Amino acid sequence: MRVWIDQDLCTGDGLCVDHCPDAFVQLEDGIAYVAERGVALNDPGSSGSLAIVEQRNRLAVVQAAEVCPGECIFIEIDDEELVGEFAAGKANDPISVQ
């Protein structure tokens, strides 16, 4: 799973950071950015702003996307992840049906 934010739509309310401070950070400009291994990916619009989500943070990232008032958190799920989870019998996992 990967995640990115469209900073043009971000309201800066910080809900994503509240939900998952491992995956989201707010910088000095008040806008939220994704983070990977504690490092903010602050190059809006580039492929370098697509962060890998650690397994333990998946649910929190999905929840952050659901509550984001700017509707600007975008999640990408690799096909291999879905196949692997179906094979493991996790088809009812809410993350798997995204």
Ligand code: SF4
């Ligand atoms: S929840 Fe959405 S709108 Fe709010 S700070 Fe995070 S990305 Fe921006």
